[in-house]
Amino acid sequence: MPRPAVYKELAERIRTVLDPYEDSWEIPSVRSLARQYGTSVNTVLRALEVLTEQGQVLRRGAGRRYVRHRPAETAGFCKPYPAVVLVTPITIDLGSHDYLNLLLGGFVSVLVRHVPVTISRLDRNFSVRPIPGGVSVGSSAFRASAVALHSGGPNVLLAELVAGGAVVMTLDTLSGVDGVDCVAVDCEREAEVAVEYLHRLGHCHIGYIAERWYGPPPHWTERVDPDCKRFERALLRAKQRLGLNASDSYHTVCEIDPGLTEGPAQAVAARLWRLDPPPTAVICFNRMIAEQLRAVLRRRGVRCPADVSILTRHFSKGEPGFFTTLASDPGRIGTSAAEHMVSRLTDRHVAPSHLLIRSVLVEGRSTGPAPR
Numbered sequence: 001m002p003r004p005a006v007y008k009e010l011a012e013r014i015r016t017v018l019d020p021y022e023d024s025w026e027i028p029s030v031r032s033l034a035r036q037y038g039t040s041v042n043t044v045l046r047a048l049e050v051l052t053e054q055g056q057v058l059r060r061g062a063g064r065r066y067v068r069h070r071p072a073e074t075a076g077f078c079k080p081y082p083a084v085v086l087v088t089p090i091t092i093d094l095g096s097h098d099y100l101n102l103l104l105g106g107f108v109s110v111l112v113r114h115v116p117v118t119i120s121r122l123d124r125n126f127s128v129r130p131i132p133g134g135v136s137v138g139s140s141a142f143r144a145s146a147v148a149l150h151s152g153g154p155n156v157l158l159a160e161l162v163a164g165g166a167v168v169m170t171l172d173t174l175s176g177v178d179g180v181d182c183v184a185v186d187c188e189r190e191a192e193v194a195v196e197y198l199h200r201l202g203h204c205h206i207g208y209i210a211e212r213w214y215g216p217p218p219h220w221t222e223r224v225d226p227d228c229k230r231f232e233r234a235l236l237r238a239k240q241r242l243g244l245n246a247s248d249s250y251h252t253v254c255e256i257d258p259g260l261t262e263g264p265a266q267a268v269a270a271r272l273w274r275l276d277p278p279p280t281a282v283i284c285f286n287r288m289i290a291e292q293l294r295a296v297l298r299r300r301g302v303r304c305p306a307d308v309s310i311l312t313r314h315f316s317k318g319e320p321g322f323f324t325t326l327a328s329d330p331g332r333i334g335t336s337a338a339e340h341m342v343s344r345l346t347d348r349h350v351a352p353s354h355l356l357i358r359s360v361l362v363e364g365r366s367t368g369p370a371p372r
Contacts, residue, residue, distance in 0.1 A: 106334025
């Protein structure tokens with residue numbers, strides 16, 4: 001796609017800065033804006049022309065003086081600040097094809113057709129606070145009526161934002177706070193499908209390896225994804241229902257190692273294979289853990305799938321590979337989230353809801369009948 005003209009990009013940057021200004025407040029001079037953004041006076045003037053045509057600023061009196069002007073009502077929206085803040089711990093790369101970038105890219109690509117979107121990085125300097133009818137973000141005091149928090153947020157904060165009248169969404173995770181929209185993979189159904197599938201293959205001793213991240217959001221307890229814990233609880237319930245071995249000794253946690261070493265996988269493999277009997281199938285919440293576990297077991301002389309079946313979670317990516325996978329569609333999750341948020345912003349009768357996206361079991365070569 002061709003890059004937008006410089007003055008159009010500048011207009012969007014100026015619009016964000018002006019958002020907290022009250023109507024009739026005088027905005028910085030043209031020369032001041034030119035110095036601030038390192039551009040020419042003519043580029044600033046063209047950017048201000050764009051904002052004038054959109055009704056965001058007015059030219060006042062002689063010379064080059066402009067004041068803030070906010071339309072009395074934005075057509076089509078039922079909230080006072082028709083804008084969305086996306087809060088995420090990662091830097092979005094729309095050219096990347098990993099899970100998070102596909103999900104967040106799908107979310108942003110739908111939203112920007114309907115409403116301005118700003119992306120805030122979740123780090124130690126991040127701040128969001130409730131205001132009547134929305135949220136104010138960061139030192140620039142950018143205002144929006146909706147906020148989407150990737151991987152959720154502290155319950156106290158979510159409750160405060162909802163009480164203030166904002167549309168609040170946790171993206172790719174569930175929240176137990178009333179009034180919060182949630183769009184996520186149906187992890188509980190995933191666990192049921194995995195256990196039922198392995199049960200049909202004759203497996204009775206099914207292990208589970210959760211993931212513990214090295215740099216998670218601060219609200220994750222024990223550095224474990226809340227969805228990972230939901231998956232585990234549903235796994236235990238499914239095993240109990242089918243009369244399988246439901247001992248939690250077959251469940252363990254593996255550190256996600258940023259150096260991609262196999263030390264953590266070696267530790268969990270040693271723990272599981274000390275059990276009597278050892279598991280004949282292992283479900284890994286993370287694809288990286290599944291790959292490392294397979295390599296570790298191969299060196300121990302444990303063959304997959306002859307001696308142990310491995311099942312993991314991942315996202316759809318063309319033809320099935322070696323692993324049998326619970327495959328989700330991150331692009332669909334992102335677009336479903338955005339479409340629901342637009343509905344919340346444009347129709348006051350649309351209620352908050354939990355949208356749970358189903359995964360698909362894709363059989364690979366890593367699973368087979370339980371060894372006799």
